[in-house]
Amino acid sequence: MKKELKIFLAILVSNIILYLFTENDFAIFLIIISVVYMVLSFISITASNKKITLDIEEYEGAKKTRERIFISAQNNSYVPILRYEVKVFFKNSLTEELIEGVVDTSLNPRRKKIIDVKVPDMRCGLIEAAISQVSVKDTFGLFEKLWTEDNNVEYIIVPKIVKLNMDDEELSQFDMESYKYSSVKKGEDLSEIFGIREYTPGDSIRGIHWKLSGKFGHTMVKIPSFPIESSFMLILDKRFDGKNFDLIEKTTELFLSLSYTLVNKDYTYSMGWYDYCMEKFVYKKISSNEDFSKAVIDLLSTPFRKDSGSVTEYFLNSYTEENFTSYIYVTNSDIAEKEVEQLREYGEVKIYKPNDFI
Structure with missing residues (x-):
């Protein structure tokens, strides 16, 4: 028996004893009110049992904004619900943090109510966001009906992604000989020719096409091609010490900011990480903002985990048809230099750490 019901019954018995010994009219009034309340509360909860339909309306949030979700509750019974309690669990797939929220409201008979639920800061x-348990109670909590619900919704909290100040000289470490070139867009790489035109003041002497200049009798210069695909790889270290959740967010922000910067410089590249749910290293080829947006969702959907293994070993042991020649490694590891020793046998490696970069 619930504590609240025991207290209520004790008060009721006290009023009955008081009336028997004093025949006090106020005591009989309290007895009648108490009995009527108990009967009506029991009938109300019994009549409304599982006659409520629930739904969660989707919401897509953005970091640093006030996110909310909306629960739609329909009372299909003919009696009011005095106390309607919904337990909602919020789970972050990236950090695996779990937060419980409780919504306590009332429902009118044969009416629908939209409940505005504030999402906890995550x-x-x-x-x-998943509804785990629903309960119907009377005002004093004497009677209660509990049942579980299987109703959830997913939304994304996007990290802070910025365009980093990375100039072409900083990116020159990558093996440009491995690039494929555009046939429709000119660029600055003279190793491949987009077209030929007459020399104009200011053109680089290195761009002069001497053979054709001699043939046409005037100076001709090469129009350099634009690289559209390279063989370099961004690797995210998703290992986690189990304590510093803020570092997960900083690492993710750095990795995605690097990727965003590259795609907006019209680079084509690959990005990847070890997926602890699928237990394999996954690759995402990025050549457009659309590819980048899809990869962001995939990355935010899989967790960081505590792991004593090496991410670079996971990568080298994975199967891929790509032959990468250059790498950007985003990590929090204190022994990152040692971890990439074997990776350097396959190409140039640059290490980025969130505490050093952002």
């Missing part, structure tokens, strides 16, 4: 990631 770090970036794919958030699953």
Whole structure:
């Protein structure tokens, strides 16, 4: 028996004893009110049992904004619900943090109510909001009906992604000989020719096509091609010490900012990480903002985990048809230099750490 019901019954018995010994009219009034309340509360809860339909309306949030979700509750019974309690769990797929929220409201008979639920402050990631338990109570909590619900919704909290100040000289470490070139867009790489035109003042002497200049009798210069695909790879270290959740967010922001910067410089590249749910290293080829947006969702949907293994070993042991020649490694590891020793046998490696970069 619930504590609240025991207290209520004790008060009722006290009033009955008081009336028997004093025949006090106020005591009989309290007895009648108490009995009527108990009967009506029991009938109300019994009549409304599982006659309520629930739904969660989707919401897509952005980091640093006030996110909300909306629960739609329909009372299909003919009696009011005095206390309607919904337990909602919020799980972050990236950090695996779990937060419980409780909504306490009332429902009118044969009416629908939209309940505005404030989402708790959470770090970036794919958030699953799930209704785990529903309860119907009377005002004093004497009677209660509980049942579980399987109703959830997912939304994204996007990390802070910025365009980093990375100039072409900083990116010159990558093996440009491995690039494929555009046939429709000119660029600055003279190793491949987009077209030929007459020399104009200011053109680089290195761009002069001496053979054709001699043939046409006037100076001709090469129009350099634009690289559209390279063989370099961004690797995200998703290992986690189990304590510093803020570092997960900072690492994710750095990795995605690097990727965003590259795609907006019209680079084509690959990005990847070890997926602890699928237990394999995954690759995403990025050649457009659309590819980048899809990869962001995939990255935010899989967790960081505590792991004593090496991400670079996971990568080198994975199968891929790509032959990467250059790498950007985003990590928090204190022994990152040692971890990339074997990776350097396959190409140039540059290490980025969130505490050093952002």
